[in-house]
Amino acid sequence: METNESEARQSALVTGASRGIGKAVAEALAQGGFNVCLNYATESSREAAEGLSESLAGRYGVKAFAWRADIAQAGEVLALFNAAEEAFGSIEVLVNNAGITRDGLILRMGEEAFDEVIAVNLKGTFNCCKAAACHMARRRYGRIISVGSIVGVCGNAGQANYAASKAGVVGLSKSLAKELAPRNITVNVIAPGFIETDMTNALDERQRFAIMGRIALGHPGTPKDVASLACFLAGKGAGYITGQVIGVDGGMAL
Numbered sequence: 001m002e003t004n005e006s007e008a009r010q011s012a013l014v015t016g017a018s019r020g021i022g023k024a025v026a027e028a029l030a031q032g033g034f035n036v037c038l039n040y041a042t043e044s045s046r047e048a049a050e051g052l053s054e055s056l057a058g059r060y061g062v063k064a065f066a067w068r069a070d071i072a073q074a075g076e077v078l079a080l081f082n083a084a085e086e087a088f089g090s091i092e093v094l095v096n097n098a099g100i101t102r103d104g105l106i107l108r109m110g111e112e113a114f115d116e117v118i119a120v121n122l123k124g125t126f127n128c129c130k131a132a133a134c135h136m137a138r139r140r141y142g143r144i145i146s147v148g149s150i151v152g153v154c155g156n157a158g159q160a161n162y163a164a165s166k167a168g169v170v171g172l173s174k175s176l177a178k179e180l181a182p183r184n185i186t187v188n189v190i191a192p193g194f195i196e197t198d199m200t201n202a203l204d205e206r207q208r209f210a211i212m213g214r215i216a217l218g219h220p221g222t223p224k225d226v227a228s229l230a231c232f233l234a235g236k237g238a239g240y241i242t243g244q245v246i247g248v249d250g251g252m253a254l
Contacts (some may be wrong), residue, residue, distance in 0.1 A: 005033065011035040011063075011088035013081065015071055015128060018049040020197035023229045024063075024223030025095050030056040032231055033148045035063040035095065041070055041098065063088060069135030071098050071124030081131040092140060093234045094132040096146040096169075106160050108141060114161040121165035122172070129176055133185065143184035143234045146173055146224050147207040147226065150193045150249045166191075170245055177243030186242035193249025195221045216251025 012029045014021040017038035028148040030036050036056060040049040049066035067083050069076040084091050099121045102113035125146055136142025151159055152166025161177055170189055177187040194200060194211050200220070212218065226248050232238055233246075 008090065011037070011084065012093035013037040013039065013084050013091055013132070014095040015039040015124070015126075016041070016111070016223055018045040018052065019068075021192065021195060021223045021226050022095070023048075024050060024227040025097060025147075027056060028058045028094070028231045029095075029228040029234060030055065030062050030226070033060070033062065034234070035088045035193055037080070037087065037222075038064065038066045038093075039069055039071070039080055040066060041068070041100065043068070072119040072151060073125055073129075074127045077124075077127040077131050081128075081135060084095070085125075085135055085188055091132060091135050092139075092141060092144045094128060094145065095189060095230055095234070096128050096144070098124060099147070099165075101159070101162050103158050104163065109161065114164075117161040117165050118168075118198050121162070122168040124170060125169050127169045129172065129187075133180060133183075137180070138187050140184050142180070142183070143238070144173075144176065144185065144187040144192060145182075145233045146187075146189045147230075148173075148189040148191045150247060150253050153245065153247075154253055155193055162225050173245075174243050181242060186233070186238065188241060188243070189245045190226055190233070190239075191245050191249065191253075192219040192226050192251035193221060193247065195204040195223060195248075197223060197225060214252050215249070216254055219250065221248060221250055234246045 012034045017026045018040040049121045053064040053066045069080040143171045149166040151163045155163045173187045173189045
């Protein structure tokens with residue numbers, strides 16, 4: 001992706017950016033000329049996030065830094081956004097990528113496993129959207145992109161909590177798309193299918209085989225497949241797209 005002067009002055013905040021889809025999105029945005037704030041949640045991810053931020057700054061000549069925050073905590077999210085605005089001057093793009101799973105059949109799923117997933121995946125997305133909207137509304141411009149899941153559209157046995165959280169992100173995003181459109185802020189959801197990440201690598205061969213049989217293209221996607229769409233939605237060419245749920249699933253939902 002070529003860098004142009006207008007995008008080079010823009011800045012993005014990516015949650016869950018130390019690995020997987022978040023890492024790929026952060027790298028693609030930096031390659032496109034965006035300054036990038038990389039959010040990570042735990043101390044174990046600090047080295048990866050800080051290493052990535054240094055790499056992006058060195059390779060693409062953008063500003064980049066890593067910031068630890070639990071997005072389920074509104075106070076930590078406000079501190080995250082304030083740090084990004086102080087570093088960059090403005091935040092034009094938010095990519096809500098952070099998410100967790102606590103899989104299990106509902107008959108065995110404890111309340112804690114349900115609450116944890118909803119707190120990070122749905123409430124965390126709400127917290128970040130609210131903070132971003134406050135920053136973007138003042139400038140009457142913004143792009144909010146949430147990484148949902150095809151599971152949030154189709155459901156999946158053993159993932160009632162995860163599917164509910166991602167379905168909630170869809171409803172949240174469609175509502176915000178209507179609220180924020182007068183401020184020239186677009187809000188969209190990317191719904192990945194089976195993407196090769198640490199999360200999917202934990203599946204056994206039987207599970208992988210069953211999933212492959214549902215994918216029309218016959219192979220898994222990569223984080224770069226998701227990042228390509230995120231970069232398009234972050235750009236000026238996507239200014240007339242809002243309130244959409246766009247699948248990156250190889251035809252899994254057909």
